[in-house]
Amino acid sequence: MQAGPQQDHTLASLSRVTHRYGPVVALDGLDLEVRRGEVLGVLGPNGAGKTTAISLLLGSLGVQEGAASVFGCAPGAPEVRVRRGAMLQISGISANLTVREHIELFRAYYPAPLPAARLLAMAGLEDLAQRRYGKLSGGQKQRVMFALALAGDPELLFLDEPTTGLDVDARHRLWSEIRGLRESGRTTVLTTHNLDEADALADRVVVIHNGRRIAEGTPAEIKSRTAGRLVRCVTRIRPDEVAGLPGVVEARTRGRHLETLTTQPEDLVRELLARDEALADLTVVAAGLEDAFLALTRDTK
Amino acid sequence: MTLGRRFRIYLLEARFQIVEALREPMFAIPTLTFPLIFYLFFSVIMGTRGVSLTVPTYALATYGVFGVLGPAIFGFGAGLANERDTGVLLLKQTTPMPAGAYLFAKVMAALIFGAVVVAALFLMAAHMAGVALHRWQWFALAGVLLAGVIPFCALGLAIGVWAKGRSAVAVVNLVFLPMAMLSGLWLPIFMFPDVMQDIALALPAYHHAQLALKVIAMDAGQPVQVHFAVLMAETLVFLALATLGFRRADSFSMRRSR
Numbered sequence: 001m002q003a004g005p006q007q008d009h010t011l012a013s014l015s016r017v018t019h020r021y022g023p024v025v026a027l028d029g030l031d032l033e034v035r036r037g038e039v040l041g042v043l044g045p046n047g048a049g050k051t052t053a054i055s056l057l058l059g060s061l062g063v064q065e066g067a068a069s070v071f072g073c074a075p076g077a078p079e080v081r082v083r084r085g086a087m088l089q090i091s092g093i094s095a096n097l098t099v100r101e102h103i104e105l106f107r108a109y110y111p112a113p114l115p116a117a118r119l120l121a122m123a124g125l126e127d128l129a130q131r132r133y134g135k136l137s138g139g140q141k142q143r144v145m146f147a148l149a150l151a152g153d154p155e156l157l158f159l160d161e162p163t164t165g166l167d168v169d170a171r172h173r174l175w176s177e178i179r180g181l182r183e184s185g186r187t188t189v190l191t192t193h194n195l196d197e198a199d200a201l202a203d204r205v206v207v208i209h210n211g212r213r214i215a216e217g218t219p220a221e222i223k224s225r226t227a228g229r230l231v232r233c234v235t236r237i238r239p240d241e242v243a244g245l246p247g248v249v250e251a252r253t254r255g256r257h258l259e260t261l262t263t264q265p266e267d268l269v270r271e272l273l274a275r276d277e278a279l280a281d282l283t284v285v286a287a288g289l290e291d292a293f294l295a296l297t298r299d300t301k
Numbered sequence: 302m303t304l305g306r307r308f309r310i311y312l313l314e315a316r317f318q319i320v321e322a323l324r325e326p327m328f329a330i331p332t333l334t335f336p337l338i339f340y341l342f343f344s345v346i347m348g349t350r351g352v353s354l355t356v357p358t359y360a361l362a363t364y365g366v367f368g369v370l371g372p373a374i375f376g377f378g379a380g381l382a383n384e385r386d387t388g389v390l391l392l393k394q395t396t397p398m399p400a401g402a403y404l405f406a407k408v409m410a411a412l413i414f415g416a417v418v419v420a421a422l423f424l425m426a427a428h429m430a431g432v433a434l435h436r437w438q439w440f441a442l443a444g445v446l447l448a449g450v451i452p453f454c455a456l457g458l459a460i461g462v463w464a465k466g467r468s469a470v471a472v473v474n475l476v477f478l479p480m481a482m483l484s485g486l487w488l489p490i491f492m493f494p495d496v497m498q499d500i501a502l503a504l505p506a507y508h509h510a511q512l513a514l515k516v517i518a519m520d521a522g523q524p525v526q527v528h529f530a531v532l533m534a535e536t537l538v539f540l541a542l543a544t545l546g547f548r549r550a551d552s553f554s555m556r557r558s559r
Contacts, residue, residue, distance in 0.1 A: 058395045059395075060391060060394055060395060078302070078397060081395070081396060081397040082397050084395075086392070086395045088388060088391060088392050088395070089388070090387060090388025090389065090391060090392055091386075091387045091388055092387050092388075092389075093387070093389050093392070094317075094321050094389065096320075096321045096324035096325055097317055097320065097321055097324075101317060101320070104313070105313055105314065105317055106396065108306075108309055108310050108313045109310060109396045109397045109398045110396075110397060111302075111303075111306065132324075148392075152396070152397075
């Protein structure tokens, strides 16, 4: 990547975007920048506002507050549409058309489409070209959507939760196809609620929570910040007694258990055992994504 | 976008819309065969065979309307509602596909299906029932029948925009079947009590059927202008309702899929 003014690098951006659905605030002053040639992972739990952010960048939602721009134009502009492709979270396209027919139709929308044979190969659909969409498995359907997103030979691709509902094999297959895009010089925006997926694919990750950007960095940086452990045990120690200990992000009671989210599990366990000889049923597990996000939200307060 | 490419998108979109409909038995079989079976049964077999051609001639016009109404109202009503529900429409809206191509394809599919039904009815009428019309009447009748695609597609569009996904088929049936009956498409309107004839005056299929019957001089006698005016006014109302629905639906569909 050449050095230059920031504008040369930025293909798409949201700046200070706030979006409401009635009383619900989906995005709350969100800033997002997509740089040329990168795979940007937009990570967040369900309902964080990821799809709303993508919809604004696609122009399928109008901007209420703030600004959205793609290739320096309005996101829905005709000159933008021919240069980007999208894979959305939709339940399906016509079941009665074959894979080849769907591809032929989408290719026709663009001035310089990729050859049909190339699209079939990129999505691993060579043997399924004559099959009707309705007869495909879930993973095969997602690959058709992937091929349709690529039909116009786009510079910029939006993949909204592309592997949701896929089994491990199908997911890994799509991952390797998405990696191929990066090598061909395309820019990809990928939303996911799966930390592993962002880790496997993204050059840079933006974490969204409650419509705000709470963290940004390489996957390694994000992971180090979310490397919390959840310590569970049955004890008479109350949450407020451990809340002040070093590394503790949050402590709460769930059922009979005390649950403590911490970045220093060894210290915490030592302390707990010292304070309560009757302590039982002790487990230490990696924090789930929800807890990881909680840790991040705490950090940014 | 160049004109050539735009033209190609319109054609392909229409071609695949028709292919898709032909491959959907739940759509293709009822829309293509029901009007023919009804005509065969009520007019050719039960008609006054040979004695008088009144029944098969009259029914040719009204079952023709029925045949054009079906694909238009189902293709648009149920088809559009379904494509909004599944997200196909959302996906296509992110591509450079012109919105006109989508609507054009649906109208063309309704027109082609309608034309097939009308052609088959004409063949049955001429060869099995012995219906004899002047050459101009055959052409005029075909023209009037197929022009019905316009108001009926507009009606389907309004339903497709306002009805939610899977319920759209039920809504279309609730409009389609009573309207066909009350407009006198199955049984001649003059056999109905006065109250029902008054209801018919509000229905687009009634006015369309009267225009078709006028070609063969079997209509109820109201002026052509009245039928035209009502059909045009109702078409505009349907289009306005559809536009309103589209605006409203945008904010709602997004709220669901956040």
